Amino acid sequence: MxxxxxxxxxxxxxxxxxxxxxxxxxxxxxxxxxxxxxxxxxxxxxxxxxxxxxxxxxxxxxxxxxxxxxxxxxxxxxxxxxxxxxxxxxxxxxxxxxxxxxxxxxxxxxxxxxxxxxxxxxxxxxxxxxxxxxxxxxxxxxxxxxxxxxxxxxxxxxxxxxxxxxxxxxxxxxxxxxLHELEEMEYKTLINTTEALREMKHDINIHLDVIQSLAANGKSDDLQTYINNYHHSLAQTHHLLSTGNTAIDCILSNKLDAAQKLNIQTEFSVLLPSNFSMDPLALSSLIGNMWNNALEACQRLQNTQPDTTPFIHFFIKPFQHMTLIHIENNYDSLIQQNGYFLSLKKDDSHGIGIKRMEDIVDEAGGIFQISTEDHIFTVHIMIPLKEAENEANNFNS
Structure with missing residues (x-):
């Protein structure tokens, strides 16, 4: 027509x-x-x-x-x-x-x-x-x-x-x-740290025998010297945490040792509610990914800006019937592209560690937030407690 x-x-x-x-x-x-x-x-x-x-x-x-x-x-x-x-x-x-x-x-x-x-x-x-x-x-x-x-x-x-x-x-x-390989690596870290703690327990028994012998023989000067040397050696080689949660103790102890060897300044605080009941494997994967990303970013910062001091601040504490898990670190380069966070291992790929953290937090019914202001990368996680009664007065620290 x-x-x-x-x-x-x-x-x-x-x-x-x-x-x-x-x-x-x-x-x-x-x-x-x-x-x-x-x-x-x-x-x-x-x-x-x-x-x-x-x-x-x-x-x-x-x-x-x-x-x-x-x-x-x-x-x-x-x-x-x-x-x-x-x-x-x-x-x-x-x-x-x-x-x-x-x-x-x-x-x-x-x-x-x-x-x-x-x-x-x-x-x-x-x-x-x-x-x-x-x-x-x-x-x-x-x-x-x-x-x-x-x-x-x-x-x-x-x-x-x-x-x-x-x-x-x-x-x-x-x-x-x-992701499975990453979680398997974190699980091996748990096993290795637990084994190291067992070896340390064995060593402590030996040291206690020596201390007991010196004390029994009245050698106070030798006893004091031995205790000082042992205390210094222990402080140099191990960060021992006792939060009451095996996953947190093992992962955080291992990551703090790694940060110390890399000359990365760290601050941490753990106030864990007694009714915090997140799955240990999921929790170890979550905290392990948080620290892995932070350590890698700090290492990269050391390579590109030697005059800048890298730092990692980490804390866990209760907040309004929830558990707050927070980590922040400084970084140097591009970490986002088209709304996605890039992997620190390959510049052209998206980081899967962050995606895994998001999945774990979603499965736990929590809140996951990231900010990147002033070259400080911050991960802010809120995990609800299973039983939210009187947790404010019950902590293992």
């Missing part, structure tokens, strides 16, 4: 469908573009089946199917039904995440646009051939060729979607593996 080019109408329709998905949905850009493109392909397939299959196999002419034709209404309803069925079938695939590289994304966009244009162009050629040559056999061949092309194109897009989904699943599995 308006004498517009069908190619222009298709381009406008495609832009509206993709634009609708981009504006009204909040998935990743690639997912929204995929579903916008898939809807256009579905409309092409439904349009083609409705318009050309009846002409090919039932000898129905185009005027009967176009506006004003005798069969316009029933075949329009058939078109709507076909579109609904195809959309429903695709919806049953479920909305999964897909992951593609930059080149793969560009290639995917080009395939979508070119495939839709080619399918529509064959449709236009079929209409022109029917009008000019009036050759049913030739028209039938074009119809079948285009129908096969559109179906194969639809399956190609679904195949690319499946590849992107598989890549996203593999990436998630690799990330879980790395």
């Amino acid at each position: 308006t004498d517009f080019s069908s190619m222009v109408i298709l381009a406008i329709s495609y832009a509206i469908e993709v634009g609708f998905a981009l504006i009204f949905y909040d998935d990743a850009f690639l997912i929204r573009f995929f579903w916008g493109s898939m809807y256009t392909v579905i409309c092409l397939v439904a349009d083609y089946i409705t318009l050309f299959i009846p002409q090919t196999f039932s000898h129905i002419t185009s005027p009967d199917l176009l506006m004003g034709g005798a069969l316009r209404m029933p075949f329009s309803l058939l078109y709507i039904a076909l579109t609904a069925v195809l959309v429903f079938l695709l919806h049953c695939m479920s909305d999964r995440k897909i992951q593609l590289s930059v080149i793969q994304k560009i290639s995917y966009f080009a395939i979508c646009i070119s495939g839709i244009l080619i399918g529509h162009y064959i449709m236009v050629i079929t209409l022109d051939a029917e009008k000019q040559f009036h050759d049913p056999d030739f028209t039938t061949k074009l119809v079948l060729v285009n129908l096969v092309f559109l179906i194969l194109f639809l399956f190609l897009l679904l195949y690319i979607y499946q590849l992107g989904d598989s890549k996203a699943v593999n990436t998630a599995l690799l990330e879980k593996q790395r």
